[in-house]
Amino acid sequence: MTTNSSSQIAAVQTQSTAASTPTSSVRLAGFLKAQHIHKKDFADMIGVTLSYVYNLLDGTQSFSTRTTTLERIAVVMQTEPNTFPEYKGSAQAPKDALTDPGVRFLTDRQTRLGLSNVQLLKRLPKGLRLTMVDMWRGASPLPLDWSQLGALAQVLEISPAELYTYWQARLQQYLIGGGIEPMENMGLLNAMFDGAKTYLVTHQQP
DSSP states (O other), rough: OOHHHHHHHHHHHHHHHHHHHHHHHHHHHHHHHHHHHHHHHHHHTTTTOOOHHHHHHHHSOOOOOOHHHHHHHHHTTTTTGGGGGTTTOOOOOGGGGGHHHHHHHHHHHHHHHHHOOOHHHSSHHHHHHHHHHHHTSSEEEEEEEOHHHHHHHHHOOOOOHHHEEEEHHHHHHHHHHTTOOOOHHHHHHHHHHHHHHHIIIIIIOO
């Protein structure tokens, strides 16, 4: 009798805990409301369609189990993906992008300015939001597109000279990875980067 009573109490406590824990859909809906994020903007941030966001928020359907989507949602919310019960990924060592000096520079500047992830994303052009999210989660390195970097630089109050240093290192890494032998092409690389620096830093504003 005592055993049955204990089992019943445990079952009731488990049900009570489950009932008091918001579902992922409810949690996400509360976040979007609290941060005043439109569903379309959130779709841009995590790289999905508007209809997919509606499905995420629809408590009558299963929440997403896509690892990439859940990691992006977690990054925007500034939480760990494993706080979502649907997340089946495992803790891994930092990815290459997290060791990218350019990405670290951007995130350090964001911290200095006191900007949350949502605050920064809202200030960025829509086409750059997903790129920023993937940089945060360690899936993408610093962009090579100078116009994209320029948009980031304006929001993060970074000068062209500061930005150029990291862009050159990233482009050089890209060229070497593509098969260019740096020592045998040193003259070409130096001339190319000197010209790029003069144009981008001296004559252009990012």
